[in-house]
Amino acid sequence: MRVAFERQKYLIDYTLAALLRRKTRNLGLLLVYALLVFLFASVLLLSQGLRREAAALLQDAPEVIVQRLAAGRHDLLPADWLDSLRRIRGVSDARGRLWGYYYDPAVKANYTVMAAAERPLAEGEILIGAALARVRAIGVGDVFSLRAASGPPALFKVAGILEPSSELLSADLLLLSESGFRALFQFPPERYTDAVLTVSNPREASTVARKIALALPSSRPILRSEMLRTYDAVFDWREGVTFLALAAPLLAFAVLAWDKAAGLSAEEKREIGILKAIGWETGDILRMKLWEGALLSLTAFLLGYLLAWWQVFHGGARLFAPILKGWAVLYPDFRLTPTVDPGQILIVLAVTVVPYIVATLVPGWRAAIADPDAAMRG
Amino acid sequence: MIELQAVNKRFNPGQSNECRALADIDLRLERGGITVFTGPSGSGKTTLLTLIGCLARPTSGRISLDGRLLSNLPERFLTEVRRHTFGFVFQQFNLIRGLTVLENVMLPAYPLGRPYRELTAGARALLARFGLEPKAGSKVEWLSGGEAQRTALARALINDPAVIVADEPTANLDSRLSREVLGLLDDLAAQGRTVLVSSHDPLVFEAARVRRRLELRDGRLVGDHPC
Numbered sequence: 001m002r003v004a005f006e007r008q009k010y011l012i013d014y015t016l017a018a019l020l021r022r023k024t025r026n027l028g029l030l031l032v033y034a035l036l037v038f039l040f041a042s043v044l045l046l047s048q049g050l051r052r053e054a055a056a057l058l059q060d061a062p063e064v065i066v067q068r069l070a071a072g073r074h075d076l077l078p079a080d081w082l083d084s085l086r087r088i089r090g091v092s093d094a095r096g097r098l099w100g101y102y103y104d105p106a107v108k109a110n111y112t113v114m115a116a117a118e119r120p121l122a123e124g125e126i127l128i129g130a131a132l133a134r135v136r137a138i139g140v141g142d143v144f145s146l147r148a149a150s151g152p153p154a155l156f157k158v159a160g161i162l163e164p165s166s167e168l169l170s171a172d173l174l175l176l177s178e179s180g181f182r183a184l185f186q187f188p189p190e191r192y193t194d195a196v197l198t199v200s201n202p203r204e205a206s207t208v209a210r211k212i213a214l215a216l217p218s219s220r221p222i223l224r225s226e227m228l229r230t231y232d233a234v235f236d237w238r239e240g241v242t243f244l245a246l247a248a249p250l251l252a253f254a255v256l257a258w259d260k261a262a263g264l265s266a267e268e269k270r271e272i273g274i275l276k277a278i279g280w281e282t283g284d285i286l287r288m289k290l291w292e293g294a295l296l297s298l299t300a301f302l303l304g305y306l307l308a309w310w311q312v313f314h315g316g317a318r319l320f321a322p323i324l325k326g327w328a329v330l331y332p333d334f335r336l337t338p339t340v341d342p343g344q345i346l347i348v349l350a351v352t353v354v355p356y357i358v359a360t361l362v363p364g365w366r367a368a369i370a371d372p373d374a375a376m377r378g
Numbered sequence: 379m380i381e382l383q384a385v386n387k388r389f390n391p392g393q394s395n396e397c398r399a400l401a402d403i404d405l406r407l408e409r410g411g412i413t414v415f416t417g418p419s420g421s422g423k424t425t426l427l428t429l430i431g432c433l434a435r436p437t438s439g440r441i442s443l444d445g446r447l448l449s450n451l452p453e454r455f456l457t458e459v460r461r462h463t464f465g466f467v468f469q470q471f472n473l474i475r476g477l478t479v480l481e482n483v484m485l486p487a488y489p490l491g492r493p494y495r496e497l498t499a500g501a502r503a504l505l506a507r508f509g510l511e512p513k514a515g516s517k518v519e520w521l522s523g524g525e526a527q528r529t530a531l532a533r534a535l536i537n538d539p540a541v542i543v544a545d546e547p548t549a550n551l552d553s554r555l556s557r558e559v560l561g562l563l564d565d566l567a568a569q570g571r572t573v574l575v576s577s578h579d580p581l582v583f584e585a586a587r588v589r590r591r592l593e594l595r596d597g598r599l600v601g602d603h604p605c
Contacts, residue, residue, distance in 0.1 A: 279461030
């Protein structure tokens with residue numbers, strides 16, 4: 001045991017010295033590999049962080065949303081549906097929601113406009129999302145002008161800015177009073193955009209949804225779990241698009257790194273011949289190469305992963321945010337909660353470190369199985 | 379005792395550039411003393427030493443060490459024999475550049491996993507014996523030819539082998555340094571080690587303990603001269 005331990009110590013010692021002897025080449029390799037890991041890990045960390053953030057925010061979302069469909073399209077929901085919904089067993093409350101979109105040509109952005117029933121807002125007051133406040137450079141007390149559906153501009157006093165912690169979903173949000181909303185859009189009375197339900201037992205949400213579909217055939221119940229799945233699908237898609245866009249440079253870097261790692265210089269082959277001639281066996285050479293690959297690729301992995309982690313969770317994820325957060329004028333500005341996912345680390349390790357170690361082992365093995373007499377010939 | 383029976387070595391067999399390096403070598407080498415293999419360039423001296431030192435395998439024939447057949451041993455066992463029985467001194471020194479003199483001397487013992495203190499002490503003792511202790515921390519590329527060859531000799535001895543195989547050990551040295559290295563080989567023979575040297579340097583034949591001179595030409599053993 002002690003002998004095996006000492007042997008590994010000598011091998012690591014020799015490997016470190018060998019890496020330092022070719023420091024320009026190895027430093028280049030280290031940087032290219034760290035960059036590869038950084039790009040790969042950045043996309044994974046950011047998309048997973050966004051997924052987690054969306055899931056956390058949707059925890060507070062209603063269990064079931066009910067929409068009305070007309071010819072397969074979303075239609076306004078009559079107020080008497082709310083009573084029908086409340087009568088369904090398992091539903092403890094049903095509330096109508098008013099929301100819609102407003103296109104602002106000044107900043108070429110779409111806002112989400114919503115009536116905030118739970119907030120005491122006067123008809124001329126408005127709450128705005130943080131991204132929107134930034135883009136329009138307005139704050140609390142300022143007057144915000146929106147063009148009403150009837151034509152003339154409607155003026156609202158900014159009563160507050162929505163909390164930055166919810167910016168992923170509220171970046172472009174405008175909250176009005178119900179009367180303000182109806183006046184702005186000339187929204188018909190006794191009509192709602194959709195309805196949100198409170199379910200007594202959340203585990204029965206899908207059963208309740210089935211009952212709603214039976215009781216109100218033109219309704220479309222949407223479960224919270226379905227919304228989560230949709231977010232997941234969106235982030236999966238965006239992640240896929242990002243990887244596709246990155247595929248060419250990633251491949252180019254990988255080929256370059258593979259080529260450098262897999263190629264043994266004449267000097268290295270000569271060294272392997274000498275080591276074998278003076279008593280090292282093929283297994284010793286392979287172990288030395290294994291250490292070499294592991295030391296270099298793990299260092300690159302640590303460097304790249306830590307840099308990606310810092311970039312995503314503390315640096316605002318500037319590199320991939322435009323793709324992964326969404327294509328919009330109003331980008332949400334928020335900090336993702338720093339997390340470490342062992343499964344994800346294993347994935348990054350598997351696609352970066354393992355191929356590198358194989359790339360260094362194979363040529364080392366080829367050189368090591370040759371007779372060492374070439375060393376004798378100089 | 380090392381014994382070779384009907385040993386042949388061909389390079390690139392079956393190809394247009396096939397080359398017969400050794401032909402039908404029968405030889406018995408007793409323990410101790412210095413045996414010199416001589417002959418012109420391309421006569422097969424180095425090839426013969428590589429076969430004896432288990433650095434390569436013969437194409438045909440048998441090589442045995444103290445009655446143990448080596449020529450059909452698997453690679454792992456062959457390395458074991460090479461590590462414990464033979465110490466090599468190469469014509470081009472073959473030291474690992476970038477490492478210090480001390481590290482180069484310790485290298486053959488790394489796979490044995492000897493305790494660091496013990497190994498360092500052994501390597502330093504060898505360096506002291508060859509007058510290289512002040513150079514222990516120097517990189518080998520800064521050494522003179524004589525110092526490099528003495529370092530190679532110290533490296534060959536770190537695992538305390540019974541046989542020293544030296545291929546043209548004086549080829550890159552001037553007469554003074556050659557005599558110095560030959561003196562060291564003489565000392566090793568005096569300690570009871572078997573020293574096998576390939577050379578066409580007349581200075582080598584003058585070494586005190588040269589017991590035998592074997593002459594090779596075109597891959598064949600053409601002369602066996604006791605000294």
